[in-house]
Amino acid sequence: MSEQDREREEFQRVARRARAAGAELAPLPRAAKDAALHAIADALVAAAPEIVKANGTDVERARESGTSEYMIDRLSLSADRIAAIAEAVRNVAALPDPVGETVRGSVLPNGLDLRQIRVPLGVVGIIYEGRPNVTVDAAALCLKSGNAAMLRGSSSAYESNTVLVGVMQNALEATDVPRDAVQLVPGTSRESVGHLMRARGLVDVLIPRGGASLINSVVEGSTVPVIETGVGNCSVYVDDAADVGMAVDILVNAKTQRPSVCNAAETFLVHAGIADAFLPRALEALRAKGVTVHGDDRVRSYGEDVVPATEDDWRAEYLSMDIAARVVDSLEDAVAHIRAYGSDHTEAIVTTSQPAARRFVALVDSAAVMVNASTRFTDGEEFGFGAEIGISTQKLHARGPMALPELTSTKYVVTGEGHLRG
Template sequence: MSDKEREDFLRVAGPAREAAALLAPLPRSAKDAALHAIADALIARSPEIVKANEIDVARARENGTSEYMIDRLSLDEVRIAAIAAAVRQIAQLPDPVGEVVRGGTLPNGLELRQLRVPLGVIGIIYEGRPNVTVDAAALCLKSGNATLLRGSSSAYDSNTALVGVMQEALARTEVPADAVQLVPGTSRESVKHLMRARGLVDVLIPRGGASLINSVVEESTVPVIETGVGNCAVYVDAAADLDTAVAILVNAKTQRPSVCNAAETVLVHAGIAADFLPRALDVLRAKGVTVHGDERVRAYGADVVAATEDDYLAEYLSLDIAARVVDSLDEAVEHIRRYGSRHTEAIVTTSQQAARRFVALVDSAAVMVNASTRFTDGEEFGFGAEIGISTQKLHARGPMGLPELTSTKYVVTGEGHLR
């Protein structure tokens, strides 16, 4: 690691640490005013942001990036307006800081309260989705945290413009502008500085593909909240309503295939396969979806590609889906346990008994009953723009909203109590 890269990192990490201390005690009114200032600035300066984004998009096309990934990278004035609206929505949410998680008076008369407090400085490492730059900064700000943002090099011009707009907006508020920082540089070394900044950074949250997440988890000396890839499955039960099942599957796969809560696998009970699969394959074909199926699925469509082990493990993020016929609900659950990423699974069924068993057996962050996997989302859950979807089991699981960006401390009040 070069001395210059380390110095560049410290130039943003040190001020972020100081900003976190100033931000933590600010009242909700100050934080909300800052969020509205950011939203106003995003709208006012959207042409400047779009121009910077066009540089990233042009570079991505020159590098042969897929159109699905370019879609995730791209910004226009409509998308920027939606990002600004999400920031305003976050401002409207309750402030978690200071919330009493539990408390009461102990038998000895001491008053005990467990309060939510900011985590401090949160590092976010993410891939080519510049909307995450604003979502993450806004959620961290609202929860009283400073943030160090390290997006992918593919979105560097977009992220630089977005952070610049946010910092200039914050400079006119009570929130210190240094509370939102972009980690400088596009090399792997700049990421390593962030991952090893124990003492300056309190927690890291990686967002992206499996290789990124695994790298951060394995190499970081800073505590990590692990977000997960989305190998999500839809199970069509023997008692499923066919119209409902087709509609949910198509929505889960095609509504936006390049995101982590899109369905990547469909499991169909053998008792309904003959009725369901011909209809489903026709609709998926019309939507441009390539189906990778087992032998029993291929019997219903000559264009179904033979599925491999890798297909059942895949997070395609494209118009591809793996398919398999199973003989029971328990076999579907076993498939999910073996191949799934513990993100989101769905069951389509009219049987309450089947729904209850599926919910009880599937160990994922979210389980949908007769609903699309696409609903696993912080905004859809009413949390505001999420900072990630955690598939771990410690502290936070599922879409991570404001409460998940806090820790707690105990406040004990006595009257000269001695032990």
């Protein structure tokens, strides 16, 4: 038997165990799931030295391969970071349980009692890059929502992820939640990702978390239903009726508060009617923060250090201290730019005109639209949903920040008294 065949068989065994565990997990009450999450949190803290040691192997290998210090920071775990991860698990335990919630219900004219209730999705596969904390975050959210988790992190964090999943599985042994409800996809090859993507019938949904190339490869190559998350080419449009000071503050916050995340602004569009008042102040403020502006000819006329924008800049998710900028002649031109180049994540308008705000909201078809607020607010915690599994930029099955309710489906429960259809 070839190595590839052995890897496929091992994946099938793991996936079948996850599916069986998911069936056991689904009907458990909230108390059982919360107890399991607290057990996981305690076990993570207790196993911190073991986790840090395994993580050190991943970090050393990453340094030897020339990985940037920024990416190494995302990969690295310390006792303090593990304590924070454990606290995040406890926070998930404190969230309301969506399973069993009635979405809608009524008594039909014929007397039948009809209820639509939330139920777990089943087995949720998560494919993600870099950060080993996602291993725990994703597992906790899946367990709380009654789902088994199949986790496939990047090979760069394989040692860390192996130990983290082992700690969580061992913690579950003393609870009512089955150990196999948390699984690590075996192997580090690209083919191991392919096994997960083709596991239709064993895995109910895939959620990729990472850059555009990862998400596109999963969407295009998967036979399992996929929820797209995360790619964020977010825009800030400064209307001609904007308060200039507010607009500068929102733009700087949206770009620089945390530039490496999907809800950071990557483009700003300025109405020609306010360009003279806004652009000198905005460019100065961005320059002071170390941001490189990639602008069209009209933006470049306001700053000698503005880099000429290319077609690629309009589509770029920089995730860095760079931003693209264009002067537009109308709100409609701004919307046309967003439709042509945006990623349907988050767009913002800064304006004192209510008609302009309403028109922008109506015309922009993104998961979130901000009016006089930073794009950085598109976040499950900020929206009051608690922890999120990611931000969906598609329309089915969920859109925007995906919290616990978005990790469920529904079923109809119909109760009668011997009803027969005539």
